[in-house]
Amino acid sequence: MADSLIIKNLNASIGDRQILKNFSLTIPKGEVHAIMGPNGTGKSTLAKVLAGHPDYTVQSGEATLDGQPILGQEPDSIARAGLFLAFQYPSEIPGVTIANFIRAALIARQEKGAPFDAKAYYAELYAKMDALKMDRKFTSRFVNEGFSGGEKKRCEILQMMMLKPKYAVLDETDSGLDIDALRIVSEGVNHMRGPSIGCLVITHYQRLLEYIVPDRVHIMYDGHIVHSGGKELAVELEAKGYDWVKKELASA
Amino acid sequence: MSENDESQAQREAIEVDRTKGDFKYAEDYAFDAGVGLNPQVIDYISKVKGEDPWILEFRQKALKIFSDMPMPTHWATQDLDAINFDAIRYYLAKGQKPVRTWEEVPDDVKETFERLGIPESERKFLAGVEAQFDSEAVYSRMKDELEKQGVIFCGPTEGLRDHPDIFRKWFGKVIPAGDNKFAALNSAVFSGGSFIYVPKGVKVAQPLQAYFRINAENFGQFERTLIIADEGSEVTYMEGCTAPKFETATLHSAVVELVALKGAKIQYITVQNWSANVFNLVTKRGVAEEDAEVRWIDCNIGSRLTMKYPGVVLRGKRARGEVLSIALANDGQHQDTGAKMIHAADETSSNIIAKSISVGAGRSTYRGLVHMPKTLKNCKNNTECDALLINEHSRTDTYPAISVRGQKNSVQHEASVSKVSAEQIFYMMQRGLSEGEAMSLAVNGFVNDLVKEFPMEYSVELKRLIELQMEGSVG
Ligand SMILES: Nc1ncnc2c1ncn2[C@@H]1O[C@H](COP(=O)(O)OP(=O)(O)O)[C@@H](O)[C@H]1O
Numbered sequence: 174m175a176d177s178l179i180i181k182n183l184n185a186s187i188g189d190r191q192i193l194k195n196f197s198l199t200i201p202k203g204e205v206h207a208i209m210g211p212n213g214t215g216k217s218t219l220a221k222v223l224a225g226h227p228d229y230t231v232q233s234g235e236a237t238l239d240g241q242p243i244l245g246q247e248p249d250s251i252a253r254a255g256l257f258l259a260f261q262y263p264s265e266i267p268g269v270t271i272a273n274f275i276r277a278a279l280i281a282r283q284e285k286g287a288p289f290d291a292k293a294y295y296a297e298l299y300a301k302m303d304a305l306k307m308d309r310k311f312t313s314r315f316v317n318e319g320f321s322g323g324e325k326k327r328c329e330i331l332q333m334m335m336l337k338p339k340y341a342v343l344d345e346t347d348s349g350l351d352i353d354a355l356r357i358v359s360e361g362v363n364h365m366r367g368p369s370i371g372c373l374v375i376t377h378y379q380r381l382l383e384y385i386v387p388d389r390v391h392i393m394y395d396g397h398i399v400h401s402g403g404k405e406l407a408v409e410l411e412a413k414g415y416d417w418v419k420k421e422l423a424s425a
Numbered sequence: 426m427s428e429n430d431e432s433q434a435q436r437e438a439i440e441v442d443r444t445k446g447d448f449k450y451a452e453d454y455a456f457d458a459g460v461g462l463n464p465q466v467i468d469y470i471s472k473v474k475g476e477d478p479w480i481l482e483f484r485q486k487a488l489k490i491f492s493d494m495p496m497p498t499h500w501a502t503q504d505l506d507a508i509n510f511d512a513i514r515y516y517l518a519k520g521q522k523p524v525r526t527w528e529e530v531p532d533d534v535k536e537t538f539e540r541l542g543i544p545e546s547e548r549k550f551l552a553g554v555e556a557q558f559d560s561e562a563v564y565s566r567m568k569d570e571l572e573k574q575g576v577i578f579c580g581p582t583e584g585l586r587d588h589p590d591i592f593r594k595w596f597g598k599v600i601p602a603g604d605n606k607f608a609a610l611n612s613a614v615f616s617g618g619s620f621i622y623v624p625k626g627v628k629v630a631q632p633l634q635a636y637f638r639i640n641a642e643n644f645g646q647f648e649r650t651l652i653i654a655d656e657g658s659e660v661t662y663m664e665g666c667t668a669p670k671f672e673t674a675t676l677h678s679a680v681v682e683l684v685a686l687k688g689a690k691i692q693y694i695t696v697q698n699w700s701a702n703v704f705n706l707v708t709k710r711g712v713a714e715e716d717a718e719v720r721w722i723d724c725n726i727g728s729r730l731t732m733k734y735p736g737v738v739l740r741g742k743r744a745r746g747e748v749l750s751i752a753l754a755n756d757g758q759h760q761d762t763g764a765k766m767i768h769a770a771d772e773t774s775s776n777i778i779a780k781s782i783s784v785g786a787g788r789s790t791y792r793g794l795v796h797m798p799k800t801l802k803n804c805k806n807n808t809e810c811d812a813l814l815i816n817e818h819s820r821t822d823t824y825p826a827i828s829v830r831g832q833k834n835s836v837q838h839e840a841s842v843s844k845v846s847a848e849q850i851f852y853m854m855q856r857g858l859s860e861g862e863a864m865s866l867a868v869n870g871f872v873n874d875l876v877k878e879f880p881m882e883y884s885v886e887l888k889r890l891i892e893l894q895m896e897g898s899v900g
């Protein structure tokens with residue numbers, strides 16, 4: 174199982190609030206898993222803890238990326254090791270164009286002082302933007318500044334496609350998207366799907382999973398996974414609602 | 426590739442490395458005025474230079490003004506009191522006459538400038554270069570065709586001796602010795618700097634560059650620059666400054682006077698990267714006559730304390746003045762910078778854009794002065810001050826004094842303070858950038874629109890200096 178993102182018995186808190194409680198999950202490379210769960214259950218927390226966000230404290234547990242431990246590492250090392258997080262709320266970076274930002278991220282992955290092939294870079298960037306139906310003018314806009322919700326999410330997927338991570342965590346990438354944008358973004362993700370990437374799609378709604386069909390679906394509640402199944406679990410959850418999860422838990 | 430990307434690629438091809446300033450060579454000087462300041466030191470400097478009596482008199486008068494004037498600590502920082510004028514060496518030189526080929530420059534000095542990339546940039550994009558090492562220029566050369574057109578590019582000693590008819594008229598007139606305590610100090614002990622004259626109608630296409638290097642510890646560098654652009658002429662002058670890291674305080678106190686006659690344009694660009702023990706106290710002012718333009722581009726990085734407020738006196742109708750400045754204050758540094766616009770004729774316009782970045786315990790202060798008397802009409806000023814704070818210890822203050830009278834003039838003023846948030850840094854680091862890279866990207870984004878106005882070579886250099894500072898500031 175070296176070729177997996179493995180999370181084992183993870184306990185993490187922010188301030189004095191325990192959020193992740195004995196959380197375990199394994200995502201083999203090549204698979205797409207979905208996590209569904211009510212608001213406030215700790216889905217974004219999981220994403221940020223994996224990415225090394227400094228505000229969270231990890232009490233115990235482990236997380237390995239293809240066998241390499243990532244907890245306690247700096248966010249940039251984790252990113253360069255191959256973890257990508259598509260943010261639920263991406264930050265704005267005034268004055269920095271998308272083209273320069275992605276370029277800086279790619280250069281950070283190169284050996285120091287190595288030459289950068291600008292021509293090949295722009296050719297690839299433009300091709301990926303075409304695939305995401307993003308206007309060329311986007312390259313010279315500042316990262317997320319004045320973007321609509323949909324534009325922000327598309328920009329996250331563009332970065333993912335350019336940085337080619339080993340594992341990607343997509344946090345509520347469907348929120349704020351209309352149907353057309355949802356389809357385009359999903360196509361982008363599906364395009365990347367393959368044996369060399371593992372994906373964790375976090376969502377509140379089943380809708381996204383009609384476009385990005387997952388291999389496994391997990392239901393998260395109160396800081397850990399309470400139920401796992403195939404793609405039909407998402408449909409069942411949508412039909413029965415989150416109350417069903419709560420009741421089932423109460424009776425268990 | 427789009428046009429933007431190509432120019433970016435091109436920029437990378439001609440990167441100039443003046444970021445590596447922290448090295449020094451042994452001190453062996455043929456000329457040394459000793460430690461401390463008194464009338465004998467002034468006599469020594471003047472004698473070594475073989476100056477006319479009127480210059481010695483000018484110097485001695487200035488020394489008197491300097492001694493009588495109090496420190497401006499009632500409005501400026503108390504840190505000025507840390508300067509011990511008795512512990513400073515006021516004149517150190519290896520020779521008196523700059524040579525005209527790099528081969529003739531003494532090896533250690535040549536190596537200094539080679540490490541800073543000067544001879545290389547001269548070959549690539551400059552019309553002329555002057556390299557000053559402590560008190561005197563060691564190298565000075567300008568392209569032959571400019572000489573044929575009558576352009577003069579020399580130091581103050583040669584300027585006042587060989588072309589008194591041109592330079593004496595304006596020397597000490599834009600900034601009199603009594604302007605402030607440090608202008609007086611410079612007037613007393615000035616040495617090195619550039620005297621430039623551009624004849625009527627001559628447009629110097631490539632920049633002239635001066636490079637000021639402090640090598641000695643406990644030393645004061647006091648260069649003096651006077652640029653006169655005759656009617657309808659144009660010139661761009663760039664200065665770069667560095668010093669090694671010293672244990673004790675070192676002083677840099679220059680005076681720069683610009684004169685743009687009718688319809689002339691002067692652009693003066695500074696990129697300084699002083700080490701953290703340098704007190705950088707510089708007076709810069711230009712006069713713009715009818716339809717003339719004076720533009721200061723001023724980038725202040727490093728130093729313990731910088732006090733500098735470039736100004737333009739808009740003396741002729743339709744004259745234009747501009748100050749574009751960037752100041753970066755890192756831990757233990759204070760950038761006290763700003764701009765002065767004195768409107769003295771109708772239809773004059775001025776523009777000030779000042780951006781400051783405070784990192785760690787760094788501190789930035791903006792001081793502005795815009796003066797428009799009510800007797801004037803159709804004058805315009807635009808002032809924009811933006812501050813960026815990186816972490817909560819840093820501090821920024823803005824003092825925009827705008828004295829505008831009269832109904833027929835217009836003034837616009839905008840100020841903003843923004844912060845680089847921890848979330849922004851995390852976002853960038855999640856993409857693989859180190860903390861230092863993330864911070865310099867944020868800073869470069871902040872100054873981006875202003876840097877676009879700079880000549881290409883300088884924007885590249887500035888970007889690298891910012892990166893260096895940010896890397897250094899990550900604990
Ligand atoms: N800075 C914080 N301080 C205290 N509690 C927080 C903080 N950030 C988030 N939380 C709490 O942590 C819980 C989990 O949040 P989150 O991971 O964002 O949930 P989800 O993404 O599943 O909606 C929520 O109850 C939220 O209120």
Ligand SMILES: [Mg+2]
Binds near residue numbers: 217345
């Ligand atoms: Mg969330």
